[in-house]
Amino acid sequence: MAPSEPGGSVNPVPWAAALLLAVGMEGALALPEICTQCPGGVQNTSRVAVYCENTSALMQARCCLNQKGTILGIDLQNCSLKDPGPKFLQASAAVIIDLQANPLKGGLTNIFRGFTNLQTLILPPDVTCPGGINAWENITSFMDKQICQGQKDLCNSTGSPEMCPENGSCAPEGPGLLQCVCADGFHGYKCMRQGSFSLLMFFGILGSTTLAISILLWGTQRRKAKAS
Ligand SMILES: *[C@@H]1O[C@H](CO)[C@@H](O)[C@H](O)[C@H]1NC(C)=O
Numbered sequence: 529m530a531p532s533e534p535g536g537s538v539n540p541v542p543w544a545a546a547l548l549l550a551v552g553m554e555g556a557l558a559l560p561e562i563c564t565q566c567p568g569g570v571q572n573t574s575r576v577a578v579y580c581e582n583t584s585a586l587m588q589a590r591c592c593l594n595q596k597g598t599i600l601g602i603d604l605q606n607c608s609l610k611d612p613g614p615k616f617l618q619a620s621a622a623v624i625i626d627l628q629a630n631p632l633k634g635g636l637t638n639i640f641r642g643f644t645n646l647q648t649l650i651l652p653p654d655v656t657c658p659g660g661i662n663a664w665e666n667i668t669s670f671m672d673k674q675i676c677q678g679q680k681d682l683c684n685s686t687g688s689p690e691m692c693p694e695n696g697s698c699a700p701e702g703p704g705l706l707q708c709v710c711a712d713g714f715h716g717y718k719c720m721r722q723g724s725f726s727l728l729m730f731f732g733i734l735g736s737t738t739l740a741i742s743i744l745l746w747g748t749q750r751r752k753a754k755a756s
């Protein structure tokens with residue numbers, strides 16, 4: 529039994545609540561890094577800024593954020609980007625993205641993996657829309673930019689549903705991408721294995737492998753240290 533004095537004990541609940549609130553507020557104040565990595569502000573003619581105003585979200589640095597802090601739009605015009613970089617995934621819920629006036633390289637399909645909400649993507653004129661023409665409803669070219677609009681759900685186009693196995697279903701995974709998700713109780717190749725996948729076993733294997741590698745590395749480092 530933990531010792532407790534009826535009069536003198538401090539109720540931990542308000543403290544926990546205050547701490548949670550503080551952490552939550554800090555989370556809301558901290559802007560995702562992708563929003564601030566490019567200097568300069570967003571022009572008021574930016575489509576992202578206009579979209580943000582219309583959805584009554586808030587423009588902060590390069591991003592349009594909703595109340596929860598989710599990035600709905602991002603304007604990275606004129607940021608000298610050759611590729612958007614790994615932090616770009618922070619914007620994977622975005623509806624509108626502007627990347628014009630950047631020296632982007634082609635082959636953007638994998639960069640937009642998981643961007644299932646994306647409806648408007650503005651690119652430099654010489655960069656093709658990720659997923660190609662079949663991934664978008666409209667592609668419009670201008671002198672200085674190209675606009676990919678209306679991401680198509682490939683799972684809806686004819687022929688696609690049959691691509692997934694019998695006990696799996698099709699799910700969009702970004703422009704030009706889809707994945708087959710096994711139904712509950714199925715897993716493995718073509719969703720043919722029955723019984724739920726043991727997550728515990730998976731972590732078990734992963735964990736022991738990591739441990740083995742760590743021990744191995746520790747051993748070799750020690751040997752090196754001794755030799756020198
Ligand atoms: C954008 O800013 C310019 C001046 O900086 C101003 O003249 C113009 O009216 C603004 N446009 C909008 C839509 O706010």
Ligand SMILES: *[C@@H]1O[C@H](CO)[C@@H](O)[C@H](O)[C@H]1NC(C)=O
Nearest residue numbers: 575577578579580581582583
């Ligand atoms: C923004 O909203 C106004 C009116 O609410 C509308 O006229 C305008 O077309 C909208 N613009 C965009 C880009 O959705």
Ligand SMILES: *[C@@H]1O[C@H](CO)[C@@H](O)[C@H](O)[C@H]1NC(C)=O
Nearest residue numbers: 567568571605606607608629
């Ligand atoms: C791009 O950025 C450079 C410097 O950062 C600035 O001089 C130039 O005016 C910008 N161009 C546009 C189109 O915003």
Ligand SMILES: *[C@@H]1O[C@H](CO)[C@@H](O)[C@H](O)[C@H]1NC(C)=O
Nearest residue numbers: 647664665666667677678679
């Ligand atoms: C594509 O273009 C057509 C015709 O201009 C238009 O009716 C449609 O709304 C556009 N779709 C999107 C998603 O912008």
Ligand SMILES: *[C@@H]1O[C@H](CO)[C@@H](O)[C@H](O)[C@H]1NC(C)=O
Nearest residue numbers: 678679680681682683684685
């Ligand atoms: C795709 O199909 C689903 C249901 O089958 C529907 O809810 C969704 O609106 C469709 N999407 C498009 C872009 O047609």
Ligand SMILES: *[C@@H]1O[C@H](CO)[C@@H](O)[C@H](O)[C@H]1NC(C)=O
Nearest residue numbers: 693694695714718719720721
């Ligand atoms: C799909 O599931 C059903 C039972 O729900 C099973 O009879 C069938 O063999 C499964 N198909 C494949 C390809 O595993």
